[in-house]
Amino acid sequence: MPLKKDIPVRTLPKEFGNGIAIAKVSPDSFWEDEETMQAHRHDYHFFVLQKSGVTVMEVDFKQYRTDKPTIHYQSPNQVHRALKVENIEMFMLIMSNENIPADYLNILQSISPLEPLEIGPEDLEIIEKSYNLCVELYERTTDKLYPSLLRDSCNALIGLLISIHLKYTKSADSLSRFERINKAFFLALEQNFQTLKRPADYATKFNISVSYLNECVKNVTGFSVSYHIQQRVILEAKRLLYHSDKSVKEIAFELGYEDYPYFSRLFTKICGMSAKMFRSKNHD
Known part of the structure; x- marks a missing residue:
């Protein structure tokens, strides 16, 4: 094979x-x-x-x-x-x-x-x-x-x-508590997006409540923790759809989704088109 x-x-x-x-x-x-x-x-x-x-x-x-x-x-x-x-x-x-x-x-x-x-x-x-x-x-x-x-x-x-x-980035000393937690969240997200999909997974890492983590991230970025988790997963999905010939089901499994239909619905919701349509459109 x-x-x-x-x-x-x-x-x-x-x-x-x-x-x-x-x-x-x-x-x-x-x-x-x-x-x-x-x-x-x-x-x-x-x-x-x-x-x-x-x-x-x-x-x-x-x-x-x-x-x-x-x-x-x-x-x-x-x-x-x-x-x-x-x-x-x-x-x-x-x-x-x-x-x-x-x-x-x-x-x-x-x-x-x-x-x-x-x-x-x-x-x-x-x-x-x-x-x-x-x-x-x-x-x-x-x-x-x-x-x-x-x-x-x-x-x-x-x-x-x-x-x-x-020089063009805020120093750690000048960051507010919201900004420090937001920064820590994104660092943890980059390292764990394939395995940790729930806001609670990240809140536990920082010993804070989900509502407080959401408050920090939303205050800095304007979007919820769930939004950013989904966006990071979908970015990786787009990379694999565009640059590999793995099936959508294989990509879903690689990104930590055993429930392929759920992943498929999530991709369509985030991108406004199905994963197969995204691949077809970008390969034309």
């Missing part, structure tokens, strides 16, 4: 045994990678500085056009593809989970998903310097402390990129 096609996951090539890869890409050195133009996920963290040129990216059904200095972060879970790349000059850093400090991973998880962020001249200058240093160290494979030097320099770069993103 042939294997079902699933969402492609691009893994770090074996030659990057230390779990780190970094490169500078110029218009002369860029080549169109057919895999990049097809929707895929990574099993690593992907940090990009686009210095010049034009890119159009699709990330989880949203399109982003970039034609100014911009930083991008794509987490391992996101499905994305390049739609257009012209005269691109950019830096790329790939890091596996085990190479990034736990505190950085926690911050990335708490602020993801991140949209491309346009940066000014000052930020561009220091980020480009940091990337250039990492690229130089990446080539110095004979240095006695090569793995540590490379990992530490790349994490300094990641810390810088996170810091710049945080």
